[in-house]
Each structure stands twice: as structure tokens, then as C-alpha cells.
Amino acid sequence: MFYLTEQFFSIQGEGKYAGIPSYFLRTGGCNLSCPGFGARYEVDGEVRFGCDTYFAVDSVFAKQWQKVEQSSLLIAELQNEFKEIGYYPDVVITGGEPLMYHTDKIFYEVIDWLVKNKIRITFETNGTVEIDFEKYPAYKSCVFALSLKLANSGEPKEKRVIPQALKNIQTHTKESFLKFTIDAELVETTAIDEINEVRHILPELDVYCMPVGESRDTIWKNDKAVFEFCMKHNFRYSDRLHIRVFDTTQGV
Numbered sequence: 001m002f003y004l005t006e007q008f009f010s011i012q013g014e015g016k017y018a019g020i021p022s023y024f025l026r027t028g029g030c031n032l033s034c035p036g037f038g039a040r041y042e043v044d045g046e047v048r049f050g051c052d053t054y055f056a057v058d059s060v061f062a063k064q065w066q067k068v069e070q071s072s073l074l075i076a077e078l079q080n081e082f083k084e085i086g087y088y089p090d091v092v093i094t095g096g097e098p099l100m101y102h103t104d105k106i107f108y109e110v111i112d113w114l115v116k117n118k119i120r121i122t123f124e125t126n127g128t129v130e131i132d133f134e135k136y137p138a139y140k141s142c143v144f145a146l147s148l149k150l151a152n153s154g155e156p157k158e159k160r161v162i163p164q165a166l167k168n169i170q171t172h173t174k175e176s177f178l179k180f181t182i183d184a185e186l187v188e189t190t191a192i193d194e195i196n197e198v199r200h201i202l203p204e205l206d207v208y209c210m211p212v213g214e215s216r217d218t219i220w221k222n223d224k225a226v227f228e229f230c231m232k233h234n235f236r237y238s239d240r241l242h243i244r245v246f247d248t249t250q251g252v
């Protein structure tokens with residue numbers, strides 16, 4: 001059994017495949033909480049801080065999540081959706097942290113079906129989960145967008161950078177890339193040292209940097225600094241197209 005918080009057809013807004021029409025599955029739950037990203041929300045009058053997808057992270061919202069207990073039902077739903085779309089789009093599995101479910105039987109059956117249908121799957125992951133690729137070989141065919149968290153996430157380093165999990169993904173997959181979310185302040189301080197520390201573990205992967213921002217306003221505050229940072233260090237700049245176009249609207 002696993003939890004889905006939303007599913008929708010849209011365009012990938014970030015990273016290597018930005019601009020490609022994609023079907024999104026967002027799972028519920030995460031092994032981090034990233035209070036440093038500063039998205040403020042209230043639960044029964046208590047103020048909490050998290051990331052821009054706190055609604056898919058904090059288990060207090062689990063009552064609103066959909067329990068997926070049979071892979072056949074979700075697969076049938078996807079087949080109908082793809083029929084309406086008119087083709088099999090890329091599938092992006094995001095969260096929360098989707099790889100928390102990687103050993104779940106129902107979850108794996110869905111991944112296996114997508115792989116067998118030659119659909120490109122991108123996992124948007126924080127890269128902290130060690131995957132058993134021999135027992136679950138379908139993951140070898142997936143793309144891993146390793147969205148590692150830096151100090152600005154507010155999480156301790158030993159929780160957010162797990163070298164053996166990262167090396168394991170690099171070794172077993174054809175395609176992975178690193179994606180960092182940074183702001184103007186981090187550009188001026190520790191961003192390059194922190195990114196280089198991760199590149200030391202994964203020297204072969206391309207690096208994408210994108211501006212912090214859960215809204216157009218915050219992206220505008222950070223994009224120029226990140227743009228120039230990428231030019232200086234030969235990284236790839238990634239925008240956040242969905243936020244540029246839809247601002248704070250969810251499910252697009």
C-alpha cells in the first residue's frame with residue numbers, strides 16, 4: 001500500500017526534461033521535513049514550517065491522501081488517462097519522497113508496468129534512500145533527478161547526504177542528474193562548497209541549479225543570482241516553469 005496525494009497531466013517544469021509533457025504522480029510522506037525552506041502552515045492553531053509541498057510531507061494531511069491498495073486499479077486509471085491524452089507521456093514520480101515506497105509490492109507493480117510499456121519514468125528524490133536494484137530491477141530503467149538538500153533546508157547533513165545511497169543510484173542507473181535549489185544568499189555563502197562536496201561523491205553527474213521559490217515573487221528574488229552562479233561554475237540553470245506560469249496553484 002502506498003499513498004498518493006495528487007495525480008495530474010502537465011509539463012515538467014524543472015531539470016533535464018523541463019518542457020516535456022508529463023503525467024505526475026505525487027506520493028505522500030517524506031523522510032525529511034526541511035523546515036528551513038520556510039513554507040508556513042498551521043495545524044490546529046500550531047504554526048509549522050516546511051517545504052512548498054508540505055501538504056504531501058506532513059502526515060497530519062494523510063486523511064486527505066489516497067490509499068493505493070491495488071496496482072490494477074491505478075494501472076487501469078492510468079491507461080484511461082493516457083488514452084484521453086492520446087499518447088503515453090513521460091511519468092514523473094514525485095513527493096514527498098517517493099522512494100520511501102520502493103520495496104512496496106503495489107508501488108513496484110505500478111513501476112514495473114510503466115517500464116514494460118517503455119514509458120520514461122523520472123523519480124524526483126532527495127537521494128537518501130538506498131535501493132536494492134537486484135531485487136527490484138525495474139528501477140534500473142528509471143531516471144533519478146537527485147534533488148539533494150543543502151544547509152538551507154534546515155536538515156542536518158547526516159540526514160540529507162547519504163553517500164552509499166547516492167553511489168548506489170549512480171552505479172545502477174543509466175541516467176541520473178543532480179538538482180539543487182538555491183537562493184541568492186546561499187550563492188554568496190556556502191552553495192559552491194556544499195555542491196562540490198556532493199560532486200566529490202558523484203563526479204560524473206550533470207548539475208542543475210534552480211532558484212528557491214514557491215511563488216513567482218520569490219523566484220524573481222533569486223533567479224538572477226542563480227543564473228550567474230551557473231555561468232560562473234559551468235552548471236546548468238533550471239527554471240521552474242510551472243511556478244512562472246501558474247504561480248502558487250497546486251496540481252498543475
Ligand code: SF4
Nearest residue numbers: 030032033034051096
Ligand atoms: S525532502 Fe523534498 S519533499 Fe521532503 S521535506 Fe524536503 S523538500 Fe520537501
